[in-house]
Amino acid sequence: MATVCSGIIGLPNVGKSTLFNVLTGGKAQIASFPFSTISPNVGTVSVPDNRLECLARVTNTNIITPAVVQFVDVAGLVKGAHQGEGLGNEFLSRIRSINVLAEVVRCFQGEEIAHCEGNIDPIRDIQIIELELLLADLEIVGRKLAKAVQSGTSKSTKDKERSNILEKVKAELEKGNSLRNVPFTEKEEYELVKEGFLSFKPLLYIANMDESDLTSPSPLLQRLREYASTERMEIIEICAQLELELEDISQEERMEFLEELKIKERGIDRLIKEVYKKLNLITFFTVSGGKEAKAWPVERGITASQAAGKVHSDMEKGYIKSDIIPVSELLEAGSIKQAREKGKVRIEGRDCLVEDGDVIHFRFSK
């Protein structure tokens, strides 16, 4: 997969740009009026993974290259966006190629920060966005179907199959069902990802809350938790404003602060991990010539030769075999040499499934 891309979406003024800035250390414009983010901002974020540093240590490597996830701060979505209200059309075309949606939901108070619906109500906000995505899909599918009809009667089986899927999509959307809640066959799902339907994209909620919610969750936040749990949706609780302030202090002060608040892991770290999980990604590692320890994000189910292809297409073409060891076993052994002596390094052929945490050395002919 090319770089994984997550879109930060949500109504205006919910803290999207604040979150984006925390994630990327970037300088997206933060303002207390709607539409301050006129053009999308793109930033790259490293996936936190302690194993990589440990791997570098046992292999005497000094260059560490973590896996990355791209985040896009997309302009706010409002009611009627699918018809081109506000920045709607631009918004919708931006998110079509995104792999996963991270929806920021406002749970923080603050009268000085305008809410486009007049009051704070996270569940209503979620439903507004849900409906906009659904209506946008309905328009998209309508257009796709019209085009398919135009292409005439000389249709291949493949074209007919596609039309059938599109018809099914349309019927579900008309019933008010977001595509991610509809059971599709594996083949249909594969097509739907390619078609770029918005309500089919994996989605997670980010509750942007007040600092006080950390110790005593507000009734709003509690309602949101219940809602997410009945909808079986992931919800990541974050204080974007607080996390942004944490960016400005030293690492030491930050640790102290987090400890005081009894926060084990920063919200943004949880978010990145969750994006990874949502897309069914795993990580394998390479240590090239003892110089660079590198993490590679790949979809679960990938084989050793396909993994080789992620590193270089020549490696897949000329694939011979791989030396594989789970990173935990390598760390336990203390070095590759000792791991080999203990018989922990496996030699695997091209069809061996890669597991999360595998350290792989590919052998290939040029």
Ligand SMILES: Nc1nc2c(ncn2[C@@H]2O[C@H](COP(=O)(O)OP(=O)(O)O)[C@@H](O)[C@H]2O)c(=O)[nH]1
């Ligand atoms: N109190 C509080 N204010 C926040 C929080 N996150 C963002 N804000 C404020 O809300 C306003 C809008 O934030 P911004 O990130 O620009 O929202 P966007 O329109 O969704 O990108 C700014 O004044 C932020 O400082 C938060 O967690 N708590």
Ligand SMILES: [Mg+2]
């Ligand atoms: Mg913004």
